[in-house]
Amino acid sequence: MGLTTLTTIREMQAWSASILKEGKTIGFVPTMGYLHEGHASLIRKAKSVCDVVVVSVFVNPTQFAPNEDFTKYPRSIERDTELALTNGVDCVFMPSASEMYPNGTDSVRTTISVNTITEKFEGAFRPTHFAGVALVVTKLFLAVQPTDTFFGRKDYQQTLVIKSLIEDLNFPIRLHVEPTMREKDGLAMSSRNVYLQPQERSSSVIVFRALSSCNNAIANGIRSSAILDSTIQESLNTVENLTIDYAECVLADTLERKAEFVSGDKIVALIAVRLGTVRLIDNEVFVIP
Numbered sequence: 506m507g508l509t510t511l512t513t514i515r516e517m518q519a520w521s522a523s524i525l526k527e528g529k530t531i532g533f534v535p536t537m538g539y540l541h542e543g544h545a546s547l548i549r550k551a552k553s554v555c556d557v558v559v560v561s562v563f564v565n566p567t568q569f570a571p572n573e574d575f576t577k578y579p580r581s582i583e584r585d586t587e588l589a590l591t592n593g594v595d596c597v598f599m600p601s602a603s604e605m606y607p608n609g610t611d612s613v614r615t616t617i618s619v620n621t622i623t624e625k626f627e628g629a630f631r632p633t634h635f636a637g638v639a640l641v642v643t644k645l646f647l648a649v650q651p652t653d654t655f656f657g658r659k660d661y662q663q664t665l666v667i668k669s670l671i672e673d674l675n676f677p678i679r680l681h682v683e684p685t686m687r688e689k690d691g692l693a694m695s696s697r698n699v700y701l702q703p704q705e706r707s708s709s710v711i712v713f714r715a716l717s718s719c720n721n722a723i724a725n726g727i728r729s730s731a732i733l734d735s736t737i738q739e740s741l742n743t744v745e746n747l748t749i750d751y752a753e754c755v756l757a758d759t760l761e762r763k764a765e766f767v768s769g770d771k772i773v774a775l776i777a778v779r780l781g782t783v784r785l786i787d788n789e790v791f792v793i794p
């Protein structure tokens with residue numbers, strides 16, 4: 506099977522229907538394009554689990570606030586097609602904005618709001634973001650009709666939102682959450698990294714170092730979330746011109762705070778910083794020994 510590129514929801518649904526009719530599984534990797542090795546690792550995982558793999562490339566306007574980088578978000582059909590071909594993707598779904606939102610984004614009457622988990626962290630800094638994500642992922646699930654879907658742990662809070670969405674709306678889709686792919690120095694891969702100026706690129710490694718300092722503190726017996734938070738924040742603050750949006754350790758399943766972690770607790774260190782105009786997010790999950 507070669508690479509099929511589809512741009513309309515109807516074609517996508519018909520393509521998937523014929524695959525499902527053959528009793529095959531469809532692995533779906535939703536993306537905003539400008540594909541990199543992080544996306545490729547999701548694609549490879551999907552190929553190892555499913556009979557066919559669909560990748561969507563859609564820079565979704567409803568998950569960007571007016572002051573964010575929607576128009577500047579990097580786009581390259583050639584790069585995305587090339588990466589999809591090399592990694593054996595069966596179908597790339599590349600709808601236009603008018604295909605996804607035929608009457609414009611302001612005319613969408615339906616909202617999909619996932620509560621509680623969306624209030625803190627990314628939700629606090631980007632209040633409309635997760636509603637846009639939940640809406641577009643719902644629309645993409647209905648277009649692609651996958652049996653399995655693959656998301657990166659890099660966007661940790663997003664994976665909890667998608668888990669809630671799938672469970673609450675009874676989507677018959679298995680969710681797979683896959684590890685974060687990093688550059689050699691530890692920077693989490695991201696399409697937005699191309700916008701880091703050379704000085705910012707060298708500073709950016711501090712995010713991974715801050716996560717490593719948290720790991721070390723846990724290994725050294727620190728259990729107080731306040732001390733773990735300040736360990737991370739002090740590490741981040743060693744770099745100039747960096748603004749911390751948040752840097753905190755919380756319970757991994759609920760994102761709730763707990764003063765003292767105990768053995769067996771699954772926790773996540775969540776970080777969002779701004780370096781110049783680029784916003785970086787990263788995280789690491791730990792189980793308290």
Ligand code: AMP
Nearest residue numbers: 536537538543656657659660685686694
């Ligand atoms: P994006 O195109 O940035 O919206 O990301 C599409 C999917 O790729 C999401 O599930 C992301 O979590 C995932 N992803 C992005 N960066 C990475 C990475 N460095 N490692 C693994 N998955 C990633």
